[in-house]
Amino acid sequence: MNISAISPLDGRYAGKVTALAAVMGEEALLSARVQTELIWFAVLCGLKLPGVKKLSAAEQKIIAQTASLTPDDCNLIRTLETSGYKHIPATRHDVKAVEYFLRLKLGKTALKDRLTLLHFALTSEDVNSVSYALLLSDGVEKALLPTLETLRKTLLQLSKKEARSVLLARTHGQPAVPTTFGKEIRVFETRLARQIKQLKLQQLSCKFSGAVGNFNAHYAAFANINWPQAVRQVISALNKNRRLKIYLSPVTTQVDNRDAYAELFDNLRRINVILTDLSRDLWQYISAGLVKQQTVKGEVGSSTMPQKVNPIDFENAEGNLQLANTLLDFLSNKLPVSRLQRDLSDSTVLRNIPVAFGHSLVAYQSLLKGLSKIAFNRKAAQAELAQHPEVLAEAVQTILRAYGCENAYELLRDFTRGQQLTAVALANFIDGLPIPASVKMQLHQLEAEKYLGIAPRLAEETYD
Secondary structure: OOOOOOOOOOOOOOOOHHHHHHHHHHHHHHHHHHHHHHHHHHHHHHOOOOOOOOOOOHHHHHHHHHOOOHHHHHHHHHHHOOOOOOOOOOOOOOHHHHHHHHHHHHOOOOHHHHHHHOOOOOOOHHHHHHHHHHHHHHHHHHHHHHHHHHHHHHHHHHHHHHOOEEEEEEEOOOOEEEEEEEHHHHOOOOOHHHHHHHHHHOOOEEOOOOOOOOOHHHHHHHHOHHHHHHHHHHHHHHHHHOOOOOEEEOOOOOOOOOOOHHHHHHHHHHHHHHHHHHHHHHHHHHHOEEEEEEEOOOOOOOOOOOOOOOOOOHHHHHHHHHHHHHHHHHHHHHOOOOOOOOOOOOHHOOOOOOHHHHHHHHHHHHHHHHHOEEEEOHHHOOOHHHOOOHHHHHHHHHHHHOOOOOOHHHHHHHHHOOOOOHHHHHHHHOOOOOOOOOHHHHHHHOOOHOOOOOOHHHHHOOOO
């Protein structure tokens, strides 16, 4: 752990976000920029521009090798930006530093005669737009989605395991009617599954069309080239083997419109809302003694009350989910807005996208850890249900309605509302009703533990 870290994502939680750091960290951003610049360079070499040779197989290999950054390469790019290197003064510009880095690297190869094609006709936002789209795609595909899929499967297994485990449902915090723990968990699984399905269909927009999106410089230099088509080659190359595709916004200013960013962030925010709901419900079940937690040897629950086993994983998840959603909501509102053709207030904001993703990932892992340590307390749930025979009031009044009793609801309301009912009192009430013996028998045969409707089936069935 880095005890000097300001952010818990780089300190306390660093071990939990390694998969995300690998694809959304500073090194990943530099790599995406280098990759974008080199693919554009290769496309330009294939356009038959005057005096530009086509890439040989050996030269293509040089480009591929250059695209694989080493830690020393990353440090050199950073040096070029901040303090300068040899004859090159500090750029104070992160994308220009990448261009100079590539000039240094390729200047020592057979490609040195084509260095003028590096960063040709581009604005830095072209490179950044594509690079951040790549980071978002990788962050979702390689870090968030696998964890979310594991979480969904864990919920599905739990729902099927407890499909027939009776539970007293509460509406408005009050005893309502019986359900099963498995069915209530399945509610969250189906909600999560729907959002994951949408997440897999997300596409990330970008732009690669020059200073204000019109290809001005491109056509000024070479008017006979189909530049939009050439740019599409870059995106096609970057999309190979990628689940979440990136695409070019057809009309932009200097910056991409980023509406697709907002769509992605809102999708993740909905996921986090669902999981916040789950975290709070599980916390409540634990508080009520309906869900038990396994103890971990040596673990401290309270610094002063040694008997406590606190639901820390679900509390950790809730806090991180709320923090992530605050950031995601801000990102959705901020990033699609830019003054006229460009302002730079988005630059520092973009760098915080991994922070929102990081807190989300920490929360997902905390939920998984918490779920691995719980067991449904079936005996406690059955005992609680037995204390509330009034939950059969709905069934009694509905059967009476089916028989034709006009004031069935009112009869049960006056008998049960606000009362502490016993099974004996309910049986005596039924015996006193002016209804046929066959209907009374049907009412006497009602059992809370069997008054479940199709709850078990809902927990076990397969849904699209």
